[in-house]
Amino acid sequence: MAPPPEPASTAAPPLPPAAPPLPPAVVEAELEEELHLPEAIPEAKRPRVRERVGRARELFAAPFASIRRRAKIDEATFEALEEALLLADVGLPTTERLLTPLRERLAAKALGDDPDALLEALKQDATALFAGEDRALHRESDTTSVWLFVGVNGVGKTTTIGKLATFEKAAGRDVVLAAGDTFRAAAGEQLELWGERSGAEVVRGTEGADPSSVVFDAIQHAAAKGAPLVLADTAGRLHTKVNLMEELRKVRRVADRPPGKVTEVLLVLDATTGQNGLAQARQFTEAVAVTGVVLTKLDGSAKGGVVLAIRSELGLPIKLVGLGEGAPDLVEFDPEEFVGALFD
Ligand SMILES: Nc1nc2c(ncn2[C@@H]2O[C@H](COP(=O)(O)OP(=O)(O)OP(=O)(O)O)[C@@H](O)[C@H]2O)c(=O)[nH]1
Ligand SMILES: [Mg+2]
Numbered sequence: 001m002a003p004p005p006e007p008a009s010t011a012a013p014p015l016p017p018a019a020p021p022l023p024p025a026v027v028e029a030e031l032e033e034e035l036h037l038p039e040a041i042p043e044a045k046r047p048r049v050r051e052r053v054g055r056a057r058e059l060f061a062a063p064f065a066s067i068r069r070r071a072k073i074d075e076a077t078f079e080a081l082e083e084a085l086l087l088a089d090v091g092l093p094t095t096e097r098l099l100t101p102l103r104e105r106l107a108a109k110a111l112g113d114d115p116d117a118l119l120e121a122l123k124q125d126a127t128a129l130f131a132g133e134d135r136a137l138h139r140e141s142d143t144t145s146v147w148l149f150v151g152v153n154g155v156g157k158t159t160t161i162g163k164l165a166t167f168e169k170a171a172g173r174d175v176v177l178a179a180g181d182t183f184r185a186a187a188g189e190q191l192e193l194w195g196e197r198s199g200a201e202v203v204r205g206t207e208g209a210d211p212s213s214v215v216f217d218a219i220q221h222a223a224a225k226g227a228p229l230v231l232a233d234t235a236g237r238l239h240t241k242v243n244l245m246e247e248l249r250k251v252r253r254v255a256d257r258p259p260g261k262v263t264e265v266l267l268v269l270d271a272t273t274g275q276n277g278l279a280q281a282r283q284f285t286e287a288v289a290v291t292g293v294v295l296t297k298l299d300g301s302a303k304g305g306v307v308l309a310i311r312s313e314l315g316l317p318i319k320l321v322g323l324g325e326g327a328p329d330l331v332e333f334d335p336e337e338f339v340g341a342l343f344d
Contacts, residue, residue, distance in 0.1 A: 046331060049298075050341040052323040056304025059088045060342050064119060072113040073106055081122070088342075089274040090305035094312040098125055123343045126308055130335035133317040135292070143261040144223045146215070146230045150248055150288060151268035152280055153236035156296035156322055158187065160268055161231045162194025164320075166327040169199045174227035178218030179204040180211040180251060183235040191233055197327070201227075211235065211247060212254040219260035230260065245287035252288050266319065268294045269310070271302035278306070281314050295333070296322030304342050307333075 050057070063084035070077055078099060085095040102121055105111045111118060139145040147164075149157040161177060168175040177200050181187035188204045195202035203218035205211075215232045222230045234251060237244050256262045267290040269277040284290055293316050295307065310318060318333040 045328070047323045047329055049321070049323065049331065049334075049337050052299040052329075053302070053304055053338075053341055054299075055301050056088065056298070056342055059303055059305075060084060063087075064343065067115050067119060070115045073111065073115055073118050077115055077118065078103060078106075081118070085305060087303075088305035089303035089309070091275055091278070091309040091313065094305075094309045097312055098122060098129075098308075101125065119343065123339055126343070127335050127339045129308060129311050130317075133311070135317050135319050135333060137319060138263040138291070139229060140261050140263050141228070144219050144230055144259050145228060145263040146219060146232055146255045146260050147264040147266060148215075148232045148234065148248075148252060148255060148262055148288070149266050149268055149294070150234050150284055150290070151236055151270075155236065155268045155270040155273075156294070157181075157236060157268045158190050158194070158233055159325065160266075160294050160296065160320065160322060160330065161191065161233055162198065163322075163327050163330040164231055165194055165198040165200040167330075168229065173229065174222075174225070175200045175229045175231060176218050176222040176225075176227045177202045178215045178230055178232040180215045180218075180232045181235040182207060182209045182211050182214060183237060187233065187235070200231075212251045215251050215255050216257075216260075219255060223259040230255075245283065248284075248288050264291050264319075265289060266292055266294050267316070268296060269306075271295050271298045271304070271306055272300065274303055274306050275309065278309060278313055281310070281316065285314065285316070290316060292317045292319035294318075294320040294322065299323045299329070307338060 063080060067077060067080050082095055082099055085098070086092065102111065102118065102125070105121070111121060137147070149161055151157050165175050165177055177191055177195055179188040179191045179202055182205050185207045192202050192204070203214060203221050205214035211234060218230050218232065232251070232255060234248060235244065252262055252265065265288050267281055267284050269281060293310055295310070295318050298304065298321055307318060310316060321331050321333050323329045323331060
Protein backbone atom coordinates (compact mmCIF):
# COMPACT_ATOMS: atom_id res chain seq x y z
CA MET A 1 0.00 0.00 0.00
CA ALA A 2 1.37 3.40 -0.91
CA PRO A 3 1.96 5.85 1.93
CA PRO A 4 -0.68 8.55 2.28
CA PRO A 5 -0.09 11.68 0.18
CA GLU A 6 1.79 14.62 1.66
CA PRO A 7 -0.60 16.96 3.45
CA ALA A 8 -1.20 19.96 1.23
CA SER A 9 -4.18 21.83 2.63
CA THR A 10 -5.51 22.71 6.06
CA ALA A 11 -7.51 19.49 6.20
CA ALA A 12 -5.83 16.35 7.46
CA PRO A 13 -5.02 14.03 4.55
CA PRO A 14 -7.62 11.30 4.06
CA LEU A 15 -7.15 7.99 5.78
CA PRO A 16 -6.19 5.10 3.55
CA PRO A 17 -9.10 2.77 2.87
CA ALA A 18 -10.09 0.77 5.91
CA ALA A 19 -10.17 -3.00 5.84
CA PRO A 20 -12.89 -4.16 3.45
CA PRO A 21 -16.25 -4.18 5.21
CA LEU A 22 -17.61 -7.58 5.99
CA PRO A 23 -20.76 -8.64 4.19
CA PRO A 24 -23.93 -7.44 5.94
CA ALA A 25 -24.89 -10.96 6.96
CA VAL A 26 -21.81 -11.18 9.12
CA VAL A 27 -22.38 -7.83 10.75
CA GLU A 28 -26.01 -8.60 11.49
CA ALA A 29 -25.18 -11.95 12.97
CA GLU A 30 -22.61 -10.48 15.31
CA LEU A 31 -23.31 -11.57 18.84
CA GLU A 32 -25.11 -8.94 20.85
CA GLU A 33 -23.20 -10.01 23.86
CA GLU A 34 -19.79 -8.40 23.76
CA LEU A 35 -16.66 -10.24 24.72
CA HIS A 36 -16.01 -8.39 27.96
CA LEU A 37 -12.42 -9.42 28.19
CA PRO A 38 -11.18 -10.30 30.78
CA GLU A 39 -14.15 -9.95 33.10
CA ALA A 40 -15.25 -13.29 31.69
CA ILE A 41 -12.53 -14.96 33.73
CA PRO A 42 -13.65 -15.34 37.30
CA GLU A 43 -11.60 -13.21 39.67
CA ALA A 44 -9.54 -11.74 36.85
CA LYS A 45 -9.28 -7.99 36.77
CA ARG A 46 -8.98 -6.08 33.54
CA PRO A 47 -5.36 -4.93 33.44
CA ARG A 48 -5.13 -1.16 33.37
CA VAL A 49 -3.53 0.01 30.16
CA ARG A 50 -2.02 2.99 31.96
CA GLU A 51 -0.20 0.73 34.41
CA ARG A 52 1.08 -1.67 31.77
CA VAL A 53 2.44 0.73 29.17
CA GLY A 54 5.04 2.25 31.51
CA ARG A 55 7.86 2.55 29.00
CA ALA A 56 5.64 4.19 26.42
CA ARG A 57 4.26 6.64 28.99
CA GLU A 58 7.76 7.63 30.04
CA LEU A 59 8.69 8.40 26.45
CA PHE A 60 5.90 10.95 26.22
CA ALA A 61 5.97 12.26 29.78
CA ALA A 62 9.30 14.09 29.82
CA PRO A 63 9.04 15.93 26.47
CA PHE A 64 5.37 16.78 27.12
CA ALA A 65 6.23 18.21 30.53
CA SER A 66 8.92 20.38 29.01
CA ILE A 67 6.53 21.53 26.26
CA ARG A 68 3.99 22.47 28.95
CA ARG A 69 6.60 24.63 30.66
CA ARG A 70 7.11 26.71 27.54
CA ALA A 71 5.71 30.24 27.59
CA LYS A 72 4.08 30.02 24.18
CA ILE A 73 3.60 27.88 21.10
CA ASP A 74 6.17 28.59 18.42
CA GLU A 75 8.21 26.69 15.85
CA ALA A 76 10.53 25.38 18.58
CA THR A 77 7.49 23.96 20.40
CA PHE A 78 6.47 22.11 17.26
CA GLU A 79 9.99 20.83 16.78
CA ALA A 80 10.04 19.46 20.32
CA LEU A 81 6.67 17.83 19.76
CA GLU A 82 7.75 16.35 16.45
CA GLU A 83 10.86 14.90 18.03
CA ALA A 84 8.84 13.38 20.86
CA LEU A 85 6.41 11.71 18.45
CA LEU A 86 9.19 10.33 16.27
CA LEU A 87 11.07 8.96 19.28
CA ALA A 88 7.90 7.26 20.44
CA ASP A 89 7.64 5.39 17.13
CA VAL A 90 4.72 7.31 15.67
CA GLY A 91 6.61 7.44 12.36
CA LEU A 92 7.11 10.38 10.04
CA PRO A 93 3.94 10.18 7.91
CA THR A 94 1.65 9.99 10.94
CA THR A 95 3.60 12.65 12.83
CA GLU A 96 3.17 15.02 9.90
CA ARG A 97 -0.42 14.06 9.52
CA LEU A 98 -1.04 15.05 13.13
CA LEU A 99 1.12 18.16 13.28
CA THR A 100 0.35 19.82 9.94
CA PRO A 101 -3.27 20.69 10.81
CA LEU A 102 -2.13 21.94 14.22
CA ARG A 103 0.49 24.21 12.65
CA GLU A 104 -2.21 25.56 10.38
CA ARG A 105 -4.54 26.14 13.29
CA LEU A 106 -1.77 28.04 15.03
CA ALA A 107 -1.15 30.15 11.92
CA ALA A 108 -4.88 30.90 11.72
CA LYS A 109 -4.74 31.98 15.38
CA ALA A 110 -7.23 29.25 16.22
CA LEU A 111 -5.08 27.58 18.85
CA GLY A 112 -4.15 30.38 21.26
CA ASP A 113 -0.61 30.33 22.59
CA ASP A 114 -0.84 27.99 25.57
CA PRO A 115 1.21 24.82 24.98
CA ASP A 116 -1.34 22.94 27.08
CA ALA A 117 -3.97 23.69 24.44
CA LEU A 118 -1.63 22.35 21.77
CA LEU A 119 -1.18 19.05 23.61
CA GLU A 120 -4.90 18.81 24.27
CA ALA A 121 -5.64 19.37 20.58
CA LEU A 122 -3.06 16.74 19.66
CA LYS A 123 -4.67 14.26 22.02
CA GLN A 124 -8.06 14.88 20.49
CA ASP A 125 -6.75 14.53 16.95
CA ALA A 126 -4.86 11.35 17.84
CA THR A 127 -8.01 9.84 19.33
CA ALA A 128 -10.02 10.95 16.31
CA LEU A 129 -7.74 8.89 14.04
CA PHE A 130 -9.65 5.84 15.30
CA ALA A 131 -13.15 7.24 14.84
CA GLY A 132 -15.56 5.08 12.90
CA GLU A 133 -13.35 2.00 12.67
CA ASP A 134 -14.85 -1.43 13.08
CA ARG A 135 -13.28 -2.96 16.17
CA ALA A 136 -15.89 -5.68 16.70
CA LEU A 137 -14.87 -9.32 16.49
CA HIS A 138 -17.36 -10.79 14.07
CA ARG A 139 -19.11 -14.12 14.17
CA GLU A 140 -21.80 -15.61 12.07
CA SER A 141 -24.43 -17.62 13.84
CA ASP A 142 -25.50 -20.11 11.15
CA THR A 143 -22.06 -21.44 10.38
CA THR A 144 -18.84 -22.26 12.18
CA SER A 145 -17.06 -18.93 12.43
CA VAL A 146 -13.32 -19.08 11.94
CA TRP A 147 -10.87 -16.50 13.25
CA LEU A 148 -7.54 -16.92 11.52
CA PHE A 149 -4.42 -15.65 13.28
CA VAL A 150 -1.51 -14.66 11.07
CA GLY A 151 1.83 -12.97 11.68
CA VAL A 152 5.58 -13.59 11.76
CA ASN A 153 7.19 -15.83 14.36
CA GLY A 154 7.19 -14.92 17.97
CA VAL A 155 4.65 -12.11 17.76
CA GLY A 156 2.13 -13.84 20.03
CA LYS A 157 -0.35 -15.67 17.80
CA THR A 158 -0.55 -18.84 19.87
CA THR A 159 -0.67 -16.92 23.15
CA THR A 160 -3.47 -14.68 21.89
CA ILE A 161 -5.47 -17.73 20.81
CA GLY A 162 -4.92 -19.24 24.26
CA LYS A 163 -6.13 -16.06 25.97
CA LEU A 164 -9.21 -15.83 23.75
CA ALA A 165 -10.01 -19.51 24.28
CA THR A 166 -9.91 -18.86 28.02
CA PHE A 167 -12.38 -15.98 27.66
CA GLU A 168 -14.72 -17.90 25.40
CA LYS A 169 -14.85 -20.95 27.64
CA ALA A 170 -15.24 -18.79 30.76
CA ALA A 171 -18.12 -17.02 29.05
CA GLY A 172 -19.77 -20.39 28.48
CA ARG A 173 -19.16 -20.56 24.74
CA ASP A 174 -17.55 -23.59 23.18
CA VAL A 175 -14.53 -23.09 20.96
CA VAL A 176 -12.18 -25.38 19.06
CA LEU A 177 -8.50 -24.54 18.53
CA ALA A 178 -6.89 -25.53 15.24
CA ALA A 179 -3.15 -26.18 15.46
CA GLY A 180 -2.48 -24.93 11.94
CA ASP A 181 1.18 -24.32 12.75
CA THR A 182 2.43 -27.77 11.76
CA PHE A 183 5.91 -26.53 11.08
CA ARG A 184 7.15 -27.24 14.60
CA ALA A 185 5.84 -29.94 16.93
CA ALA A 186 6.36 -27.51 19.81
CA ALA A 187 3.76 -25.16 18.34
CA GLY A 188 1.04 -27.79 18.62
CA GLU A 189 2.16 -28.66 22.14
CA GLN A 190 2.02 -25.00 23.17
CA LEU A 191 -1.53 -24.77 21.86
CA GLU A 192 -2.47 -27.99 23.62
CA LEU A 193 -1.26 -26.51 26.89
CA TRP A 194 -3.60 -23.56 26.38
CA GLY A 195 -6.32 -26.06 25.50
CA GLU A 196 -5.81 -27.85 28.80
CA ARG A 197 -5.83 -24.61 30.74
CA SER A 198 -8.89 -23.20 29.07
CA GLY A 199 -10.83 -26.42 28.55
CA ALA A 200 -10.98 -25.86 24.79
CA GLU A 201 -10.49 -28.80 22.47
CA VAL A 202 -7.45 -28.70 20.19
CA VAL A 203 -7.34 -30.35 16.77
CA ARG A 204 -3.80 -31.22 15.70
CA GLY A 205 -2.25 -32.81 12.66
CA THR A 206 0.96 -34.70 12.43
CA GLU A 207 4.15 -32.66 12.23
CA GLY A 208 4.52 -31.31 8.71
CA ALA A 209 0.87 -31.97 7.89
CA ASP A 210 -0.90 -29.63 5.51
CA PRO A 211 -2.05 -26.69 7.70
CA SER A 212 -5.23 -26.22 5.71
CA SER A 213 -6.21 -29.84 6.30
CA VAL A 214 -5.77 -29.35 10.05
CA VAL A 215 -7.95 -26.24 9.97
CA PHE A 216 -10.49 -28.10 7.83
CA ASP A 217 -10.58 -30.99 10.34
CA ALA A 218 -11.01 -28.54 13.21
CA ILE A 219 -13.98 -26.91 11.48
CA GLN A 220 -15.58 -30.31 10.80
CA HIS A 221 -15.06 -31.24 14.41
CA ALA A 222 -16.49 -27.95 15.69
CA ALA A 223 -19.50 -28.23 13.39
CA ALA A 224 -20.15 -31.82 14.48
CA LYS A 225 -20.20 -30.92 18.13
CA GLY A 226 -21.94 -27.59 17.67
CA ALA A 227 -19.04 -25.34 18.72
CA PRO A 228 -19.68 -21.98 17.05
CA LEU A 229 -16.09 -20.78 16.78
CA VAL A 230 -12.71 -22.06 15.60
CA LEU A 231 -9.53 -20.16 16.46
CA ALA A 232 -6.95 -21.16 13.89
CA ASP A 233 -3.24 -20.86 14.59
CA THR A 234 -0.83 -20.57 11.68
CA ALA A 235 2.91 -20.79 11.25
CA GLY A 236 4.92 -17.61 11.47
CA ARG A 237 7.97 -18.50 9.49
CA LEU A 238 9.73 -15.77 7.59
CA HIS A 239 7.28 -13.54 5.85
CA THR A 240 9.77 -12.95 3.08
CA LYS A 241 9.20 -16.52 1.92
CA VAL A 242 6.48 -16.37 -0.65
CA ASN A 243 5.27 -19.86 0.19
CA LEU A 244 4.10 -18.79 3.64
CA MET A 245 1.77 -16.30 2.02
CA GLU A 246 0.59 -18.95 -0.43
CA GLU A 247 -0.02 -21.31 2.43
CA LEU A 248 -2.05 -18.69 4.27
CA ARG A 249 -4.14 -17.98 1.22
CA LYS A 250 -4.89 -21.69 0.94
CA VAL A 251 -5.77 -21.98 4.63
CA ARG A 252 -8.13 -19.08 4.23
CA ARG A 253 -9.78 -20.58 1.15
CA VAL A 254 -10.29 -23.93 2.81
CA ALA A 255 -11.53 -22.39 6.08
CA ASP A 256 -14.13 -20.45 4.13
CA ARG A 257 -15.81 -23.58 2.80
CA PRO A 258 -19.09 -24.51 4.49
CA PRO A 259 -19.66 -25.27 7.25
CA GLY A 260 -16.76 -22.90 7.96
CA LYS A 261 -16.73 -19.18 7.37
CA VAL A 262 -13.79 -16.91 8.00
CA THR A 263 -15.21 -13.93 9.88
CA GLU A 264 -11.90 -12.52 11.14
CA VAL A 265 -8.35 -12.59 9.85
CA LEU A 266 -6.36 -11.12 12.70
CA LEU A 267 -2.85 -9.96 12.03
CA VAL A 268 -0.80 -10.27 15.19
CA LEU A 269 1.93 -7.63 15.52
CA ASP A 270 4.54 -7.32 18.24
CA ALA A 271 4.51 -3.69 19.43
CA THR A 272 8.18 -3.85 20.39
CA THR A 273 9.17 -4.24 16.74
CA GLY A 274 7.81 -0.77 16.08
CA GLN A 275 7.92 0.45 12.51
CA ASN A 276 9.14 -2.95 11.25
CA GLY A 277 5.70 -4.25 12.11
CA LEU A 278 4.21 -1.95 9.48
CA ALA A 279 6.30 -3.53 6.74
CA GLN A 280 5.24 -6.99 7.89
CA ALA A 281 1.65 -5.89 7.99
CA ARG A 282 1.70 -4.74 4.39
CA GLN A 283 2.85 -8.15 3.21
CA PHE A 284 0.14 -9.95 5.12
CA THR A 285 -2.62 -7.58 4.07
CA GLU A 286 -1.62 -8.20 0.46
CA ALA A 287 -1.82 -11.98 0.87
CA VAL A 288 -4.93 -12.42 3.02
CA ALA A 289 -7.63 -9.82 3.61
CA VAL A 290 -6.76 -8.84 7.16
CA THR A 291 -9.76 -7.61 9.14
CA GLY A 292 -7.90 -6.28 12.16
CA VAL A 293 -4.75 -6.20 14.22
CA VAL A 294 -3.91 -7.75 17.57
CA LEU A 295 -1.09 -5.65 18.99
CA THR A 296 0.85 -7.66 21.55
CA LYS A 297 3.55 -6.86 24.10
CA LEU A 298 2.49 -3.29 24.70
CA ASP A 299 3.69 -3.95 28.21
CA GLY A 300 7.43 -4.05 28.58
CA SER A 301 9.65 -2.17 26.21
CA ALA A 302 7.16 -1.16 23.50
CA LYS A 303 7.18 2.49 22.56
CA GLY A 304 3.47 2.71 21.87
CA GLY A 305 3.42 5.30 19.12
CA VAL A 306 3.13 2.50 16.59
CA VAL A 307 -0.53 2.25 17.57
CA LEU A 308 -1.15 5.57 15.82
CA ALA A 309 0.94 4.55 12.81
CA ILE A 310 -0.95 1.27 12.32
CA ARG A 311 -4.23 3.11 12.12
CA SER A 312 -3.00 6.03 10.10
CA GLU A 313 -0.77 4.22 7.62
CA LEU A 314 -2.42 0.84 7.24
CA GLY A 315 -6.03 1.79 7.80
CA LEU A 316 -6.47 -1.36 9.86
CA PRO A 317 -8.40 -1.35 13.12
CA ILE A 318 -6.56 -2.53 16.21
CA LYS A 319 -9.05 -4.90 17.79
CA LEU A 320 -7.16 -6.41 20.70
CA VAL A 321 -4.14 -5.45 22.73
CA GLY A 322 -1.80 -7.80 24.60
CA LEU A 323 -0.56 -6.44 27.92
CA GLY A 324 1.24 -9.48 29.31
CA GLU A 325 1.67 -13.22 29.00
CA GLY A 326 -1.20 -14.44 31.15
CA ALA A 327 -4.75 -15.28 30.12
CA PRO A 328 -6.31 -12.06 31.49
CA ASP A 329 -3.71 -9.88 29.78
CA LEU A 330 -5.70 -9.22 26.64
CA VAL A 331 -8.06 -6.28 26.30
CA GLU A 332 -10.18 -4.73 23.61
CA PHE A 333 -8.51 -1.68 22.18
CA ASP A 334 -10.08 1.53 23.43
CA PRO A 335 -8.59 4.57 21.64
CA GLU A 336 -9.54 7.08 24.30
CA GLU A 337 -8.11 4.95 27.07
CA PHE A 338 -4.96 4.29 25.12
CA VAL A 339 -4.25 7.83 23.95
CA GLY A 340 -5.01 9.04 27.47
CA ALA A 341 -2.59 6.50 28.92
CA LEU A 342 0.17 7.75 26.64
CA PHE A 343 -0.45 11.50 26.74
CA ASP A 344 -1.79 12.26 30.22
N1 LIG B 1 4.96 -9.44 27.61
C1 LIG B 1 4.18 -10.02 26.73
N2 LIG B 1 4.54 -11.19 26.17
C2 LIG B 1 3.72 -11.75 25.27
C3 LIG B 1 2.50 -11.16 24.88
N3 LIG B 1 1.92 -11.97 23.95
C4 LIG B 1 2.75 -13.00 23.77
N4 LIG B 1 3.84 -12.89 24.55
C5 LIG B 1 5.00 -13.80 24.65
O1 LIG B 1 5.69 -13.81 23.40
C6 LIG B 1 6.28 -15.09 23.17
C7 LIG B 1 5.88 -15.60 21.80
O2 LIG B 1 4.49 -15.84 21.81
P1 LIG B 1 3.82 -16.95 20.89
O3 LIG B 1 2.37 -16.90 21.19
O4 LIG B 1 4.51 -18.23 21.02
O5 LIG B 1 4.10 -16.33 19.46
P2 LIG B 1 3.71 -16.96 18.03
O6 LIG B 1 3.31 -15.81 17.15
O7 LIG B 1 2.74 -18.04 18.19
O8 LIG B 1 5.13 -17.48 17.54
P3 LIG B 1 5.45 -18.67 16.47
O9 LIG B 1 4.63 -19.85 16.85
O10 LIG B 1 6.90 -18.89 16.61
O11 LIG B 1 5.11 -18.14 15.13
C8 LIG B 1 5.83 -15.97 24.31
O12 LIG B 1 6.85 -16.04 25.26
C9 LIG B 1 4.62 -15.24 24.88
O13 LIG B 1 4.41 -15.49 26.24
C10 LIG B 1 2.13 -9.90 25.48
O14 LIG B 1 1.09 -9.29 25.21
N5 LIG B 1 3.01 -9.40 26.38
MG1 LIG C 1 2.82 -20.01 17.65
